[in-house]
Amino acid sequence: MSAKPARDDGDEKPKKKKGKMGLILIAVAMLVVGGGAVFGLMMAGVIGGHGEEKKKDEGPQLVRKGAADPYAPPAKEGEGESGGAEAESESGDPYRTAYFTFTDDFTSNLKDSDSMVQASLACSTRRDGRVLQWLAKHELAIRSRLLEILADTPEEDATTIGGKERLNKRMTDTINQVLIQKEGFGGVDAVYFRNFIVQ
Numbered sequence: 001m002s003a004k005p006a007r008d009d010g011d012e013k014p015k016k017k018k019g020k021m022g023l024i025l026i027a028v029a030m031l032v033v034g035g036g037a038v039f040g041l042m043m044a045g046v047i048g049g050h051g052e053e054k055k056k057d058e059g060p061q062l063v064r065k066g067a068a069d070p071y072a073p074p075a076k077e078g079e080g081e082s083g084g085a086e087a088e089s090e091s092g093d094p095y096r097t098a099y100f101t102f103t104d105d106f107t108s109n110l111k112d113s114d115s116m117v118q119a120s121l122a123c124s125t126r127r128d129g130r131v132l133q134w135l136a137k138h139e140l141a142i143r144s145r146l147l148e149i150l151a152d153t154p155e156e157d158a159t160t161i162g163g164k165e166r167l168n169k170r171m172t173d174t175i176n177q178v179l180i181q182k183e184g185f186g187g188v189d190a191v192y193f194r195n196f197i198v199q
Contacts, residue, residue: 059185060127065089065096071129095126097189100135102143105195108150110158117150117158120195123175123188131179131187138182145174158198168193 038047063069065088088096101122109116125131135142149170157163168191176186
């Protein structure tokens, strides 16, 4: 009978050691998982502010009135000869607006109609000169997509103010989609009709 109690004592000690070891492993695992979660949140910018710094540096930045644009396109011949800075108002939008004019007019049939539209377009951005450079670089792709938009426009959208506003919005969104696809960033604020004729 004395052999049984010795076995029982021996069995109880390993059980206590296994229980303590299991608790230690669980505690270490929780620390590893928790630390990984905190690191992930910091890298995502949810905590710690690192994500905000990264987002600031991405893409063309808004340019305040009177501030230098490091990406400004070079002045065309005959521009800037007065030697003075561009006159800007201190009121209104705090950011300067730059314009891009498409080189050729757009001509297309209207949807389900015998009518045609001819439009001369420009667009604006308050971002730095990279947007203007990208507009020039991808003008062919943008032109193709805008012609698709015009061909899908019903005649009533080409002849009413509300319709033209919808068309303007669709064109702005389309230009930004092309720029995002090609350069990873849009930046166009609005499209303007310099000339718009329906025949």
